[in-house]
Amino acid sequence: MAFDIDKYTETSTKVAWQDLDFSDFREHPLPEGTLRSLRYMCDIEYHTVCYLRDMLVTPSHKDEDVTAFMTMWNREEFWHGEALAAVLAEHDVIVDFDELKATRLKLGWKDRLDPVKQSLLGNIVGSGFIAVHMIWGAANEWSAVAAYNRLADLEAHPVLAELLRRIAKQEARHVAFYATQARERLAKSKKAQVLARFALKNFWGPVGSGVMTDAEVKHVMGHLMGGPDGRREAAKIDAHIARMPGLDGLTIVQDALDARGIAA
């Protein structure tokens, strides 16, 4: 099914939480491990602009539908960051813009070279790379939907669960865009399929793994994707990816969990 970009932009909105009673968190605070995962998710949402940057250096930046989507997507993710920051603030965990700057500064030279690498690679292989960008985005958004829904189930805190489901609903629309684009572009080009397979297999990592410390990545993976139920969710994401043209047999999410020793 085609993704209606006009409908998406017209209905794109910042996630609402003002109607939810956040004072409930004062009476029923969330446990430490959950706050740690929320903090991770909050930082990642605020960092969307870094992903936007990595993607814009490829030829994708010229496509009008893609740029329309990126504009709205970037803003929606920023608001997810704001919403999660508001939950954390109820627990006296303050996320401010200056602290985020510090996180980004820690990325150092590796990060500085990434867009160069992306641009060289993207521009050498031309428009086929847009397909890679799209399947990459789809994998990340599927992970986000799974993570938010999973945390909502695990915590069963009515206010948190409602907020996380609202965020997951917006993430699902992002999935629809990326997956539609990826499917169409991969179906059209054998070269794109080979490239996508190569890129995902060798370079993909869980969302946030380039930005957060390994300890944090491990905590969140273990919290949300560990155990039989978590693993089942990870397998579902892999199944979505494997259904894309030319990507059958890929198990990148489960591989990432194995590589980090996350219990099954």
Next chain:
Amino acid sequence: MAIEDRSPDRFSVREFARTAVGSHRSEIDLAAFAEHPLDPGTVRLLAYLRELERSTMTYLRNVLVTPTHKDARVTAFLTTWAFEKYWIADAFEVIVKAHGYDPTGIQDLSRFRTIALEIAERATPIVESFRANSIGPDIVGVHLASVTVDEWITEAAYTRLAQLDPHPELVSLLERVLEVKKRHRSFVEPETIGRLADSPRAQGLARRSLPKTSWPIGAASLAKSETADFYASLLDGRLAETIDAQVRALPGLASLHLVRDARGSALNGTSGTRARAWGRRVGRAVAGLTHRLAASPRDTNSRDTTPTNPHDTKGGTNG
């Protein structure tokens, strides 16, 4: 407490994000344009202005590969800035389409320019990344300065367009757009001044890099004929000088003549374009008179869109 809330005088990026202005569609009365269409020259300019407002992702592409992307306050601003500009572009697009104008010519570049642009587009993020990362955080001031100058140029152009073609619907849209842009300016202006004032190195960088920019931002990838039309129709020499004087008042930029030079190079060798633009200006003046005559008997209480301030008449005599 977030840093945003600590200093009451500082622009609140959170408040800006919270109150972002989205789609203008519901406020555009297309029937009014069907009844009294805009001058074709105005439609052509709106199509060009649409492309400028829509060029944010290309701009961000070059900015985000530099240390500017590390500044979460600036990126939070740019996120909402891009969103609001998207919807300004959308509003112009709706009107341009309603007039049946074919905008494809705006992107018609000569074969040579297409190839040159392709090479430049591919190279820019790479070159920018190496250049700006070796420069460090001073580049943030330069990026904010370029947004500031661009805001000044486009705001002057919108104000001028509203004077030239005072179609009530267009004027009311442009007024709303100018309100949106005023907020962008209220962030980038003080940030630019502060960052340039703090760093002689940032001033030097800005002095060298701003003259190399194709003004207005986005013009580099659009047809030269349309940029020439933009300057010939909307930014006369006097207005260009007014903006340049604002630029020169920024810390360390007293030697620059950005808009004069950009205007000069856009109009250079395009005397035919200037003549045509003058012809269209006369056409628009007639059209403007028609809009006013059409509006007055219908609603005598309606807001008077006739230019009444002294700048309007003065501006109109300059060419």
